[in-house]
Amino acid sequence: MRQHAFSLRMHLTELRGSGQLDRELADIILDLVSAAKIISCEVNHAGLIDIQGIAGVTNVHGEDVQKLDIYSNDLLVSILRQTGSACGIASEESEDMIAPSTAGHSSNYIIFFDPLDGSSNIDVNISIGTIFSVYRRVSQSGPAQLDDFLRKGSHQVAAGYFVYGSSTMLVLTTGKGVTGFTLDQTSGQFLRSHTEIRVPERGKIYSCNEGNAAKWDEGTKQYVQSLKTAQPDGRGSYSARYVGSLVADFHRNLLKGGIFLYPGDYSDASKPPKGKLRLMYEANPMSMIVEAAGGAATDGRTRILDIQAEDIHHRVPLIIGSAADVADYEAYVAAGGRP
Numbered sequence: 136m137r138q139h140a141f142s143l144r145m146h147l148t149e150l151r152g153s154g155q156l157d158r159e160l161a162d163i164i165l166d167l168v169s170a171a172k173i174i175s176c177e178v179n180h181a182g183l184i185d186i187q188g189i190a191g192v193t194n195v196h197g198e199d200v201q202k203l204d205i206y207s208n209d210l211l212v213s214i215l216r217q218t219g220s221a222c223g224i225a226s227e228e229s230e231d232m233i234a235p236s237t238a239g240h241s242s243n244y245i246i247f248f249d250p251l252d253g254s255s256n257i258d259v260n261i262s263i264g265t266i267f268s269v270y271r272r273v274s275q276s277g278p279a280q281l282d283d284f285l286r287k288g289s290h291q292v293a294a295g296y297f298v299y300g301s302s303t304m305l306v307l308t309t310g311k312g313v314t315g316f317t318l319d320q321t322s323g324q325f326l327r328s329h330t331e332i333r334v335p336e337r338g339k340i341y342s343c344n345e346g347n348a349a350k351w352d353e354g355t356k357q358y359v360q361s362l363k364t365a366q367p368d369g370r371g372s373y374s375a376r377y378v379g380s381l382v383a384d385f386h387r388n389l390l391k392g393g394i395f396l397y398p399g400d401y402s403d404a405s406k407p408p409k410g411k412l413r414l415m416y417e418a419n420p421m422s423m424i425v426e427a428a429g430g431a432a433t434d435g436r437t438r439i440l441d442i443q444a445e446d447i448h449h450r451v452p453l454i455i456g457s458a459a460d461v462a463d464y465e466a467y468v469a470a471g472g473r474p
């Protein structure tokens with residue numbers, strides 16, 4: 136007999152019952168879901184936009200074609216402003232913090248998002264996603280202040296991502312455990328498909344842009360090299376898997392185990408190493424998820440969730456995945472080469 140479907144709404148009700156979530160936070164998640172369902176449809180139609188444009192009348196939105204990451208950003212902002220469920224909003228696509236609507240002034244929550252992650256992959260039909268991170272405000276009321284935004288990732292109360300892949304999924308944590316939901320195209324609901332996701336203690340996959348290897352520090356170079364030979368405990372060498380969408384690369388490694396690396400760029404010796412990925416929109420939410428699933432995340436020396444944000448677009452090196460693999464990486468970096 137077919138198992139009874141367990142919807143995201145039922146899951147949120149369950150979390151509220153166990154005191155892990157309040158109504159306001161549940162509403163934020165449901166706002167994000169509303170946006171993600173629309174983004175998912177638009178992503179599916181992306182290949183048709185030019186074809187429909189040829190008619191010269193209007194495009195699918197009845198206006199000029201917008202780049203999908205701007206479209207996704209504007210959609211998320213407008214939904215969150217309309218519902219007033221956040222008192223502060225920050226997006227990878229906006230230089231400054233986004234003012235909440237008056238309705239949001241009484242909300243207790245700040246939200247960060249990367250509206251479309253991996254967007255350079257839209258044209259080639261590779262999975263992309265939306266990443267989000269939620270904090271409780273520290274100010275009392277009114278629109279959120281800078282101090283509400285500049286936080287450590289350990290203060291997050293919820294984090295997750297939508298992946299627009301062969302199916303559309305939501306992966307969510309509110310701190311205890313990680314749960315996956317798959318969008319059922321027939322009912323239009325996210326249904327619980329992955330309960331208690333755990334990242335394997337050690338994996339066999341490494342994911343990085345090796346084209347950047349010349350810019351890496353010696354510890355990173357030697358660590359990645361070490362994965363290409365048979366492992367001391369009798370395991371074979373690791374497999375390389377990298378598509379260049381963090382959501383897709385992270386999602387695969389979360390389920391299968393392994394390590395994702397976007398190390399710092401050390402090519403200018405006169406300056407501190409440069410990270411590419413964004414702390415607030417990418418590194419922190421993925422790190423909260425990976426830790427809740429039993430994994431680890433570091434910039435090489437410091438746990439990602441302990442890094443104090445210096446500005447909302449702060450960038451960091453990100454090494455994330457199976458706990459034993461991340462520990463091996465940190466040992467290589469600490470030793471400046473093979474430990």
Ligand code: AHG
Nearest residue numbers: 249251252253254255344379380381
């Ligand atoms: P975004 O599309 O949000 O700008 O993020 C792109 C990021 C991330 O998704 C991915 O892990 C990384 O950039 C890929 O970078 P490289 O192309 O330098 O490998």
Ligand code: MN
Nearest residue numbers: 249252253417
């Ligand atoms: Mn991104």
Ligand code: MN
Nearest residue numbers: 249250251252
């Ligand atoms: Mn993006």
